[in-house]
Amino acid sequence: MTRNDILKQINQIFIETLDNEEITLTENTQASDVDEWDSLMHVLLVDAMEKHFNLRFKASDIQNWNNVGEIIDSINHDLH
Template structure:
């Protein structure tokens, strides 16, 4: 799967989870850039992404993410 395809699917997860059709995440998007992305929704986003891609993240992986691009890197390391 290409990074563009991964980003598109992640964006769908963000739209569905945060219930905001106007969200358009990029690789450089951070939690501070999205009003609805707080600590609780972060957990919901992680769970939704795990379900979408049928993978599991370790807590150490999640803690190291600074932006969507690092989340994508982790997905690619898992073979997505």
């Protein structure tokens, strides 16, 4: 699975979880760039991504994410 494939899937998860069809993520997107992406939504997004990709993120990884690209890095690492 390519980084772009993962980004597209994450984007769809964000659209569904945040109930906002207008979200368009890039690897540089940060929580501050998306109005609905607060700390509560972050927990729901992490849960949705774990279920979708059938993996479990490490707490240390989640705490260190600064943007969507770093989420993709974690997913890529866990899938391989």
